[in-house]
Amino acid sequence: VTDLRTAEMIKYASNAFLATRISFINEIAGICEQLGADVKEVAAGMGYDKRIGRYFLDAGLGYGGSCFPKDVLALEHMALVHGTHPSLLRAVMDINRDQRRKVVHRLRQELGRLQDKRVGVLGLTFKPNTDDMRDAPAVEIGNLLRSEGAQVKGYDPVAMHVATREMPDLGLAEDPYDLANDVDAIVVCTEWNEFRHLDMNRIREAMRTPVIFDGRNIYDPKIMAGFGFRYHSIGRGTL
Numbered sequence: 001v002t003d004l005r006t007a008e009m010i011k012y013a014s015n016a017f018l019a020t021r022i023s024f025i026n027e028i029a030g031i032c033e034q035l036g037a038d039v040k041e042v043a044a045g046m047g048y049d050k051r052i053g054r055y056f057l058d059a060g061l062g063y064g065g066s067c068f069p070k071d072v073l074a075l076e077h078m079a080l081v082h083g084t085h086p087s088l089l090r091a092v093m094d095i096n097r098d099q100r101r102k103v104v105h106r107l108r109q110e111l112g113r114l115q116d117k118r119v120g121v122l123g124l125t126f127k128p129n130t131d132d133m134r135d136a137p138a139v140e141i142g143n144l145l146r147s148e149g150a151q152v153k154g155y156d157p158v159a160m161h162v163a164t165r166e167m168p169d170l171g172l173a174e175d176p177y178d179l180a181n182d183v184d185a186i187v188v189c190t191e192w193n194e195f196r197h198l199d200m201n202r203i204r205e206a207m208r209t210p211v212i213f214d215g216r217n218i219y220d221p222k223i224m225a226g227f228g229f230r231y232h233s234i235g236r237g238t239l
Contacts, residue, residue, distance in 0.1 A: 012078075015071040016089060021056040022063045023095040029059035029235025039235025040217055059234045061103065061137035061189060061215040062096035064126030069096075069135045099234075100137050103187060103213055104144045106232055110211055111184055115149035118208065120179040121170075123190025123216075124156035124163050131159040133166045137215065138189035142170055155179040157192055177202055185211035191218050200227045 002010070029039040039059045047054030063069065072089055079086035104114075111117050126136035133139060142152045146169065153171030154163060160172055173179035176195065180186060180203045188195060196218050204210050204227050212224065213232040224231040 012071050012075045015067050016075050016092070018056050019063050019068040019072050019096070020088065020092050022058075022068075023092040025057045025059045026062060026099050026234070027095055032235040033237060036237065037235075042235075059217060060099070060191075061141075061234075062099040064135040064137055065132060066134045069093075100140045101144065103141050103215060104148070107145070107185055107187070107211075107213060108148070110230065110232070111209070113149075114145060116151065117149075117185070118151045118153075118183040119145050120173065120183040120186040121152060121154040122176060122179060122186055122188045122195060123192055124154050124167070125159045125190050128190055128192045131156075131162050133159055133162050136189070138187075139167060141187060141189060141215075142167055153179060153183075156190065157194060177206060180206040182206070182208045184209040185213060187213045188215050188218060191216040200224070200229075204228050 025039065025043055028042060031037075032039040032042060043054070043057040043059065046052050046057060072092055076086045076089040076093070079089065107117075107119065108114055121138050121142055124136060124138045125131060125133055126138075138154065138156075142154065145152050151171070153173050154167070155173040155176055155178070156163065163170055163172060173181075176198055184207075186203070186207070210227075210229045211232070212219075212229050214224075215234065217233050217236065219231070219233070221231055221233060221236055
């Protein structure tokens with residue numbers, strides 16, 4: 001039991017701390033890519049330390065949804081209004097924003113100019129087992145791709161009705177295989193369990209160019225390379 005201001009701060013600080021863990025492991029992922037380390041194994045190793053734990057240390061496209069973005073921004077704003085300098089909170093938001101832009105940058109490196117390239121976005125919600133697309137990475141990535149002239153279509157197991165409202169210019173696929181048809185690249189934006197069990201030979205044969213950017217690190221790089229994909233992930237290098 002505590003006073004009202006402290007209770008409110010507990011809520012803001014807790015969400016900001018979890019968002020910080022996500023941005024921290026994403027920054028470590030960037031370093032891992034340069035040094036040849038595997039961020040998934042780094043996170044697993046860190047998790048064995050009981051002082052750290054394993055939760056919210058999954059490198060990927062960053063946080064989204066209705067709570068983390070709003071609460072980190074609100075806490076940063078309150079700090080500024082009252083004359084403090086929330087440098088860490090600003091860095092958390094910057095890293096989270098940059099994770100999404102890195103996808104577009106790396107697709108540009110892989111495909112050249114994105115004008116008229118066809119890109120499939122696999123998963124539209126900010127996390128699995130929800131139809132919530134608020135501040136989902138897929139939304140920003142899709143918008144960034146379209147701003148560079150790419151043709152973008154998406155698929156999600158449960159959020160297609162939401163996508164028609166949130167991303168009215170997005171082409172919608174009937175299933176992951178329809179999504180793969182004649183695209184130059186696929187970006188995995190949500191770690192839905194069903195995406196882990198796709199027929200990758202069928203996906204590969206349907207694509208115009210076999211490029212997959214796995215924004216949630218749900219696939220094994222060596223297995224994907226064995227299927228013939230040019231496979232990109234977060235903090236694990238490129239095969």
